[in-house]
Amino acid sequence: MAESFPSTGPDLPSPTLSARLRELAAYLAAPTAGHLTEExxxxxLGIARRLVTTLAAELDVGxxxxxxxxxxxxxxIPxxxxxxxxxxxxxxxxxxxQQSAQSAPTVSPGTAETADGPPAAGESELSDTDRAFLALRIADRRRFDALGNPAIAVADLDPDLLRALLLDIAAWWLARDKGDGNRAAALGDAVRTTGEAQQSATGIDAEAKAYHATLIANGDLSAVAAGAIARHDWTTLVALAAAAGKRRYADMALALITAEAAALPVLLAPLRLDSAALAPLEASLAMLPARALAGDDAGSGATA
Incomplete structure (x- = not known):
């Protein structure tokens, strides 16, 4: 007869092994659910690193x-x-x-949509709509680093998350300095100053609201939104949908990306688009690999 020994589970000699086992346990608990791909x-991870680097520099260049x-x-990460x-x-x-950029149709946009930067001082021919569009584009460019990698601009960050990250970074720096009193006071001031500066900063949410208001005033909202879909200009579409729905840009982007096709008309209802105008959007989202769907209990996409 085989002897029976009580099992206490494997020893966990390292945080790495412990983390791997937790990940495996989560997978075994829901093996058919969608999991993150390596991409x-x-x-x-890259977005988190760039944000932490930016915030650390805001607190103390040292x-x-x-x-x-x-x-x-x-x-x-705390x-x-x-x-x-x-x-x-x-x-x-x-x-x-990125996926859409490889397959976007060639559609001739308006003046503002072909411009590479803000209007020069003498370009008085640009309309208020053109200027609002350019301001939106500039705000979007700030959401990338110098090499074109995606980032989160400080102006676009949720204020509570901003404060939490600043305090985490400050706590780490103080621990390295053995709780230097002078540095603690300076970091406290820097946390407060950075938070106050964010309140007055103009990010993509503010520019989206301004562009939306201009289009509403001119009666062009639906036409511009439909044109953005036809061009696969998702920045403009998300911005207008977010402003119309009184949501943050990031929240609306994720809502659209994870939406079932049947939910898109509801999300975009304030833009007053007809069903035919939504077809390119539905097709583009359907082509995105490893997409998590909000209404899919089993998850969607490839496993890691």
Whole structure:
């Protein structure tokens, strides 16, 4: 007869093994659910790193960002639960736009939509609509780093998440300095100043509202939104839908990307688009691989 030994489970000699087993347990608990692909993981991690780097520089240029990120990679990002939705939304929007850029139809846009930058001082021929569109484009460019990688602009970050990340970075820096009193006071001031500066900053949400208001005043909202869909100009569509629905740009982007086809008319109802105008949007979203659908209990997309 085989002897029976009580099982206490395997020893967990390292955080790495422990994390792998937790990940496997989560997978076994829901094996048919959609899981992150390597691309999605890399995008979200890169977005998080760029945001942390930017915020650390806002607090104190002397912060060793490399050491900070290495420590957080090893031990975990303190505000991971709150940061994950923002990074995932930005990463999924980037994947969607990149895919569409490879297959977007050639449609002649208006004057503002072909411009490469803000109007020069003498370009008085630009209308208020053109200027509002250019301001939206400039705000969108700030959501990338110098190499064109997706990022989250400080002006676009949820204020509560901003404060949490700033406090996490400050706490890490103080721990490295053994709680230096002078530095603690300086960091506290920097956290407050950065938060106040964000309140007066103009990000993509503010520019979306301004562009939406201009189009409403001119009676052009539906036509411009339909044109954006035809061109696969998802930045403009998301901005107008967010402003019309009184939602943040990032929230609307994720809502559209994860929406079932039947939910799109409801999400975009304030834009007053007909069903034919939505067809290119539905087709584009259907082509996005590893897309998580809000109404799919079993998940959607490839496993990691």
């Amino acid at each position: 999605q993981r890399a995008l979200s 912060i060793d960002v490399t050491a900070l990120w290495d420590d957080w990679l090893a031990g975990g 505000s991971a639960e709150r940061l994950a939705p923002a990074c995932f939304a930005r990463g999924e929007e980037h994947r969607w736009r």
